Amino acid sequence: MTPAIELVNVSKVYRRYTGQHFATLKSALLQRSVLRDLQPDQTFLALNDVSFSVPKGCTYGVIGRNGSGKSTALKIVAGITKPTSGTARVEGRVSALIELGAGFHPEISGRENVFINGIMLGLSRREVQRRFDEIVDFAEVRDFIDAPVKTYSSGMYMRLGFAVAIHVDPDVLLVDEVLAVGDEGFTHKCLDKFAEFRRRGKTILIVTHSLAIVERLCDQALWLEHGHPGASGDPRRVIDAYLTAVEVGEGEFLASAARKAVVAKPGRADATDAPASRDAGSPPDMFQAVEGRWGSRAVEITDVSLLDGRGEPCFVFHSGDPLSVRLKARATQPTDDFVFGVSLFNADGVCCYGTNTYLEEMEPEQLTGDVEVAFHIRSLELVEGTYKLDVAVHKKDGYPFDYHRLLYTFRVTSRTHDLGIYRPEHRWTFSAGVQFKATEHEDQ
């Protein structure tokens, strides 16, 4: 299958002009050096030989520090700027959420702006007409749609911009740091919209500083550092590599601040950072580590087994069965700073649940020699599917002793083909007048 987005050896050089440039028309004309003066005085390499491809239907995250070339990469994919060398190819209709409401005219009404903005983004007038109600409802500006947009609050303005851009119905959606457009409720709505895009097999490219979003939404990620591709692939590993680099670069103090920032990101489910080794003190050989396992091994996880209700090793569970995860670990020397963590991922890489002993407020006191740790789930309320397991032991600050990434797989079967990632314990009740055929209802 051809990838939806493909960048091959893309470099982008920006010119940096000194102030003198703008005073050169006279000399340019006199010395007939117009073309020469259009050459840059200094250049700045924003992207240096970057290649990546995003398969159709994939949600791809790009992270990196400010000025690392993320937005430039996005603009190249969007076709707004051309690469200096290399090629960029995108398949299908593209919509870029780079600056929301960029084309709005403040003096005219929201209604007219929706039409013009939609047409700018490539819709026909009729297509905008058809989606108009949906757009207005999504943006929650129904009462103000006939007022000039200069009277809108910045939140309304952004929401309307977002609503128009997302209703263009692109095959490829490019998102640049725009999830901060509204209150919590609206952010959730945006995330739901992205999830809907994913379900419909659309490709999404996200550039963001919100690592939580990358971890939660993305199938793959890329880390750009000064225009160079750093790590790429599994989002969690990329994020870890990125955070490691941040720490190395900025020292312990700043790093811990960054870590707090990561933890404090709003909307970040506790689950996602439960066993995370987002620290950086990771050993330098982290990249050489066997895929799926890293850490200093000061405490080593020697064995992991999945047990059923009778304590027997098992890999296939029925929904509702008990499940235990048993770790055997060995501390090469006694330590008083340790956290055990477990998290469950479904086949899409969505973290269904994650926790650790520290999050559950167990203050570590002493860990010596060979130990056994078990994590018991009384009733596995998951829908049918294949699940993978992270297990880890690390320091309270995240420094990994031994991190096992998605190394253990189990399967959940169920008679009910219900959907989602979590099955809350539930039952149905019906008033008189609702009847089901007895056998069918039993199957439910």
Added chain:
Amino acid sequence: MFSNLARLFRYRGLILSLVARELKARYRGSVLGFLWSFINPLLLLGVYWFIFTTILPNRTEGLQPYALFMLCGILPWTWFSASLTEASNSLIAGGNLIKKVLFPAEVLPLVSVLANLVHFLLPLPLVIALLVFVHRRPELAGLLWLPIVVVVQFVFTAGLALILAALTVHFRDIRDILTNVLMLWFFTTPIIYFYLQPEFRKYKLFFDVNPVAHLVISYQEILFLEGGFGHWKWLLALGVASSGVFLAGYWLFDRLRDSFAEIV
């Protein structure tokens, strides 16, 4: 380049919406709104009428009422000069679109020219009505030429607008230079005087190389002067030259296109 030109046709919906937006936005919030398109030329006419009958009376034979004669040249000139002034600034003003949205930049200067075209066309029936009422009935054969004059002027102005818009991104000085160049151009074009007046005879060559002079003379002959539209050969020649200007302008714009998103 030609495929881009073809693409321009696909953007007609976008261009029309933007022109409509431009017009709506211009009068939004004013009490009289669109009526200003009619009131402005009338007020202008009143001012000239006062000046050229009372303060600086001009009694040239065949050019009476003089204020109305001038208006025939001033309206197209206003379209021309306002288009260029706005177009030269259009990419900078629309920088947000160019930098943040995948947007065909050439649309912006063209929208400037088209929006001003509408401002030119709206009061035109009024002016013709005034001519009929005060001066004479323009000949029908001449009036049929009017759309052609407008098209030639549009193509010529659009070509210049593309050039100015593209270059102004790189040399912002152009905006200031342009104001003064237009002022000089206005007075060297036979708008407030008649090009066949004996004292201007010696400048004939000078008028001949001025494209706007031919446009203005065409409007004057069609709308105001007696004796039919004799200037049509010049007009057709200018039409050919204007197509060249437009293609050159589009070529230059296309060449510089990639730099806009970075420099604006």
